[in-house]
Structure formats: structure tokens, C-alpha cells
Amino acid sequence: MIVVKVGGSEGINYEAVAKDAASLWKSGQKLILVHGGSSETNKIAEALGHPPQFLTHPGGLTSRLTDRKTLEIFEMVYCGLVNKRIVELLQKEGVNAVGLSGLDGRIFEGKRKDAVKYIENGKIKIHRGDYTGSVEKVNTALLTLLLEAGYLPVLTPPAVSYQGEAINTDGDTAAALLATAFKAEALLLLSNIPGLLANFPDESSLIREIPAARVGDPQYMSVAQGRMKKKVLGAVEAVQGGVGRVVFGDARIEQPISAALAGAGTVVR
Numbered sequence: 001m002i003v004v005k006v007g008g009s010e011g012i013n014y015e016a017v018a019k020d021a022a023s024l025w026k027s028g029q030k031l032i033l034v035h036g037g038s039s040e041t042n043k044i045a046e047a048l049g050h051p052p053q054f055l056t057h058p059g060g061l062t063s064r065l066t067d068r069k070t071l072e073i074f075e076m077v078y079c080g081l082v083n084k085r086i087v088e089l090l091q092k093e094g095v096n097a098v099g100l101s102g103l104d105g106r107i108f109e110g111k112r113k114d115a116v117k118y119i120e121n122g123k124i125k126i127h128r129g130d131y132t133g134s135v136e137k138v139n140t141a142l143l144t145l146l147l148e149a150g151y152l153p154v155l156t157p158p159a160v161s162y163q164g165e166a167i168n169t170d171g172d173t174a175a176a177l178l179a180t181a182f183k184a185e186a187l188l189l190l191s192n193i194p195g196l197l198a199n200f201p202d203e204s205s206l207i208r209e210i211p212a213a214r215v216g217d218p219q220y221m222s223v224a225q226g227r228m229k230k231k232v233l234g235a236v237e238a239v240q241g242g243v244g245r246v247v248f249g250d251a252r253i254e255q256p257i258s259a260a261l262a263g264a265g266t267v268v269r
């Protein structure tokens, strides 16, 4: 089993991802796709007059402020536009894909963080009424049913809270827990960059290999800025959970999954 998370930032080549996933699937490779949708969400939120807002937390991580209206826009884009685009591309390639969010069948479950601490002008503040949270548990029953019946699952946030609310969650960490739950031999985190860059945005500064035991070191956490930090945390989670290897790879190129499997990008093992 491999878990492939395709980002939702600008420049992702969804056609190439679907084509490559389909040919691997047809050759007998079991896989689950997880995807993001951040750049489309930003555009649609702007167009709907509810522009995106991001919070920087005391630890330096950032997240989307998710009030109820943002959550609804998020669902429109992630579960609708992007998820159905990928499912359609896979169907065109002759693969019977099924698109689901983490809410469906409680696939991704976690605690809602209703009050979120953030930094503004050097001060710690609290935002209440947020629909965010981290995935703590992956429920594999529905996915196992689908895989055994020959369907390729295409998963997306939101997750479901223990109270049954939809929560915006990070797709990279959700994918890492999913890979752990399925004892995947590889987790591929594909985005619009060649991998983890030592000197972002200089693409020639690609870090080619990180020993699994060292991926959480400050040396790597500090070069990852913004949302890239979540990918590094996802890799830590996955390798600690027994996933064979994690690759930060490029989803702008042809055959992006095969390339990452062959070692292109940053390989953590």
C-alpha cells in the first residue's frame, strides 16, 4: 500500500497525477489518494466576498481561520470542486475512484479546537468559534471495504470531531496517520516544489535524503517555512508510526508518483 497526498497549491498537475495513479493501480499497486485545495479555496473565498484569513500560532505554525462560512466554502472546494476533478480524471483513465471526505464514515476523526491561540502584534490572542482540529484517529473500516471491492479511495479534509462536527484539518498529517494505519510502505507528499529546500525558494537547494531518526531535528524544522512545517511534522508522525519511507516530491511534473517512488525529491527513511 502507498498513500499519496497531492497538495492544493498553485501549479499541481492533476492530469499527470491521475494518469500515473491509474497506471500504477492497474499494475496492481494498492494506493489511496489524499488531496488538498488551499489555493482554489483562497480564490473562491475571495470571489464570494469572504477573503481567507490565516492565524500564526505561538509555535510558529499557521492555519486558516475557519469560521462557519469559511468551513462551508472549504467544503465546496475540497469535497466538491477538487475532489470531483480528481475522481473524474481517474474515471477517464478507467479507474473506479470514489471520493470521500474525512467526515464520511468518520474516516478522519479528531478533537475540535474551538478556541485557537494566535499571535498578533507580538501578543497572544484567542480566536473562538473555530472549526479546526487535528486528526487523532483513522477509521479504516470503510476504506478496507472499498479497497477490497476494487475502488480507489480519493480522500480530502474536513475531518469529523468526536461530537460529529466537520473540522478543517491538515491534509499532510491526516495522510501520515492514514499511512500509519495501513502500514504503508511509502507516504508521498507531493506539492508544487521539488521537495524540502534548504534555502527556500531556491530549487537547487533540494535536500535529497534525511535519515528517518533525524527528520524532526530543528535543522529541518527551521528550513521549512509556513505550511511546509506541517509536511515535516507529517513525516515525523509517519516514520515513527512505522511507514517505510516518506518522500516530499513534485506534483507539477509528468509521472509525479513514479518519480517520487524512484527517489526524486526529498526521501526520508
Ligand SMILES: Nc1ncnc2c1ncn2[C@@H]1O[C@H](COP(=O)(O)OP(=O)(O)OP(=O)(O)O)[C@@H](O)[C@H]1O
Binding pocket: 006, 007, 008, 009, 035, 036, 037, 038, 039, 171, 190, 191, 192, 193, 195, 196, 197, 198, 199, 200, 223, 224, 225, 226, 227, 228
Ligand atoms: N523549505 C521549504 N522547502 C519547500 N517548500 C517550502 C519550504 N518552506 C516553505 N515552503 C512552501 O511550502 C509550500 C507547500 O506547502 P502547502 O501546504 O502550501 O502545499 P500543498 O500541500 O500543495 O497545499 P494544501 O495545503 O492545499 O494541501 C510550497 O509551495 C512552498 O511555498
